[in-house]
Amino acid sequence: MSKPEPKPWIAQIHAYVPGKSKSASGKPLVKLSANENPLGSSPAALAALAEGHVAADYPDPDARMLREAIAQIHGLDPALIVCGTGSGELLHCAVQALAGPGDEVLASRYSFSLYPLLAQKVGASPVFAEPEGYGASVDNLLAAVTARTRVVLLDNPNNPVGTFLPPSEVARLHAGLPSDVLLVIDEAYAEYVDPAFQTLAFQMAKTHDNVLVSRTFSKAYGLASERVGWVTGSAHLVDLVNRLRGAFNVSVSGQKAALAALGDQSFVAASREHNTRERARLAEAIAALGNHGISASPSEANFLLVHFEGAVSAAQALEALSDAGYAVRHLPSQGLPNALRITIGTAQATTDVIATLRRLCGEAA
Ligand SMILES: *Cc1c(COP(=O)(O)O)cnc(C)c1O
Numbered sequence: 035m036s037k038p039e040p041k042p043w044i045a046q047i048h049a050y051v052p053g054k055s056k057s058a059s060g061k062p063l064v065k066l067s068a069n070e071n072p073l074g075s076s077p078a079a080l081a082a083l084a085e086g087h088v089a090a091d092y093p094d095p096d097a098r099m100l101r102e103a104i105a106q107i108h109g110l111d112p113a114l115i116v117c118g119t120g121s122g123e124l125l126h127c128a129v130q131a132l133a134g135p136g137d138e139v140l141a142s143r144y145s146f147s148l149y150p151l152l153a154q155k156v157g158a159s160p161v162f163a164e165p166e167g168y169g170a171s172v173d174n175l176l177a178a179v180t181a182r183t184r185v186v187l188l189d190n191p192n193n194p195v196g197t198f199l200p201p202s203e204v205a206r207l208h209a210g211l212p213s214d215v216l217l218v219i220d221e222a223y224a225e226y227v228d229p230a231f232q233t234l235a236f237q238m239a240k241t242h243d244n245v246l247v248s249r250t251f252s253k254a255y256g257l258a259s260e261r262v263g264w265v266t267g268s269a270h271l272v273d274l275v276n277r278l279r280g281a282f283n284v285s286v287s288g289q290k291a292a293l294a295a296l297g298d299q300s301f302v303a304a305s306r307e308h309n310t311r312e313r314a315r316l317a318e319a320i321a322a323l324g325n326h327g328i329s330a331s332p333s334e335a336n337f338l339l340v341h342f343e344g345a346v347s348a349a350q351a352l353e354a355l356s357d358a359g360y361a362v363r364h365l366p367s368q369g370l371p372n373a374l375r376i377t378i379g380t381a382q383a384t385t386d387v388i389a390t391l392r393r394l395c396g397e398a399a
Contacts, residue, residue: 071256121263169197196333225254
């Protein structure tokens with residue numbers, strides 16, 4: 035008997051694989067696998083959530099108050115901001131608006147695992163440029179552009195590597211692209227970067243018709259469960275995304291929590307400071323294991339990509355960390371069988387991860 039058959043490009047898709055929270059035996063683990071905020075959420079956001087709301091009513095379809103608050107904080111035009119069900123929804127819309135069968139969507143070899151799905155969902159081909167080290171190479175991205183390229187997706191800082199392209203390099207990438215190719219600058223981890231480097235992408239979005247910048251409340255703002263993200267770009271791009279997004283895409287609680295979180299920048303600053311300190315502590319301990327073939331890529335994000343090229347394998351480290359109570363991300367499906375992406379957690383988590391890696395290497399914990 036026949037059954038409903040998907041389009042051929044849909045048949046090729048493997049569903050997005052989220053970070054694990056359980057060991058192989060089902061034991062619950064502390065998640066260092068999804069880049070969530072170990073400090074939780076801003077007390078102001080939690081208070082806003084606790085207020086409650088009329089669950090029978092639809093949310094504001096245009097998230098007007100939230101867009102105005104975002105615009106004020108970042109010096110943007112609220113009319114050029116679109117909020118979404120996480121930034122993921124809006125990345126989908128941007129790719130859907132511009133790419134389809136026969137087109138190419140370009141990203142660096144090691145970048146957000148959602149990116150190839152975005153291309154495949156609309157029948158376009160994901161294309162990967164070879165990295166430099168593990169991070170994005172502007173030269174290789176530009177060399178990979180063809181007449182079929184419609185969208186270039188750049189996560190900066192990058193996930194899963196954590197590397198950060200400085201503003202001059204992002205500008206050079208943009209300058210080398212044809213003006214009808216969209217550059218999406220995905221700044222999910224921007225709040226972890228030195229504030230001096232946080233505004234260039236917005237400047238580019240203000241002055242060019244082919245730059246879209248995305249931000250999220252899922253990481254430094256500690257609101258991943260509320261599913262709120264946003265993009266800014268030219269009126270033309272904003273119009274396209276608005277046509278494709280869900281009509282009531284941000285829930286009442288999401289809008290309220292995000293608005294309150296924006297008003298508590300001290301929580302974001304505390305999250306950045308905690309992250310910078312613990313990331314440095316973990317990076318230093320890993321550097322000290324260099325003689326065991328263990329190293330970490332430089333990171334400006336809230337995780338480290340740790341490479342295992344000596345006697346201790348990534349799979350062994352994954353298991354030992356699981357035994358110690360922690361879930362981290364092993365990424366063989368992304369072409370990184372010898373690496374683990376470890377989210378920066380609490381100070382206790384850093385201490386435990388360091389002790390586990392040292393013990394595996396036969397060093398005193
Ligand atoms: C976590 C992450 C996001 C955020 O996705 P949301 O849908 O906003 O939760 C976006 N881009 C990258 C690269 C990420 O790692």
